[in-house]
Amino acid sequence: MIKLTKETEALRLAEATESVSGKTISAWKVIFRQLEYFTSAQALSCIFPVAIFLSLALTKVFAVPGLPRYDLLLLLCILVQFGMYTSKLETLDEVKVILVFHAIGLCLELFKTHLGSWSYPDFAYSKIGGVPLYSGFLYSSVASYMCQSWRRLNLKLVAYPKSIISFPFAVCIYANFFSEHFMPDLRFILIPLVFVIFWKSKVHYTVADHRRSMPLSISFCLIGLFVWFAENISTFLNAWQYPYQADKWCMVHSSKISSWFLLVIISFIVVAHLKHVKEKVVSKERTR
Secondary structure, eight states: OHHHHHHHHHHHHHHHHHHHHHHHHHHHHHHHHHHHHHHHHHHHHTHHHHHHHHHHHHHHHOOBTTBOHHHHHHHHHHHHHHHHHHTTSSOHHHHHHHHHHHHHHHHHHHHHHHTTSSBOOSOOTTEETTEETTHHHHHHHHHHHHHHHHHHTTOEEESOOOHHHHHHHHHHHHHHHHHTTTSOOTHHHHHHHHHHHTSSOEEEEEETTEEEEEEHHHHHHHHHHHHHHHHHHHHHTTSSBOGGGSSSOOOOOTTHHHHHHHHHHHHHHHHHHHHHHHHHHHHHHHHO
16 A cells, blocks of 8 residues: 555656646747747848948948949948838838938938048048938938837837827937037936836737737837947948047947937837827728
8 A cells, every 4th residue: 555655656746747847848948939039020120230231341342343332332221122112021101211210310410420420431422411321221220120120029018108208308319419519418317317208118019929028218228239239330340430440440439328229219209109190090091
């Protein structure tokens, strides 16, 4: 009887161990499946930024006779956008957002280069005020990533501030990039305000049929950090040049992380606002 009991207990223990082991393996499979899906979605969302990096790398090594590098980069950016749209990797609305950010970025570039914050030293036919037109696509690539991620991961915002708060805040951030040259830089006020305004805001996204969430302010920090890494690669490839990089390339100063953090917020707010407007239009059309 005692022997039977011991055998029964051993059998139960083995079954329990097997059950726990099976659940652990199953949990890891789910994690890897979600990681694979998330990585794939992020890779597809980064097609335009990656295309720009490849263009920068290739044009640094190979030249087209009679065509300045910045002009070639402009043509390549346009061709990539055309290819993404015609292959349905990008929607018409996303192309419109990219054009909006091209204009926003170009205005900032014209102002900053005029004051010597950075420069584009090479000659180009497509330069306006010392700024090559391709440079606007560097800002558009961030917007492209956001639009693509929004669609592929089915982003939903929770406790997002009303447009009457978020949009003027974005305008204030953008204005500060100009006014900081004539008055004190207000980012020491703007950055804490980000965490106040978006304190309760979360972004929900879908990864392989599983809903996940993240505080919105944290996502701003992560994207801003990755863009700063991308900026280091871009300056290494001579996309543009800071004064302290004129003689020899060096890492972009870490203070630029806060600049990209704020620019990411502008991008996100504008994209979110345009998405909201689009949803309203679609909703009205459906009720007709």
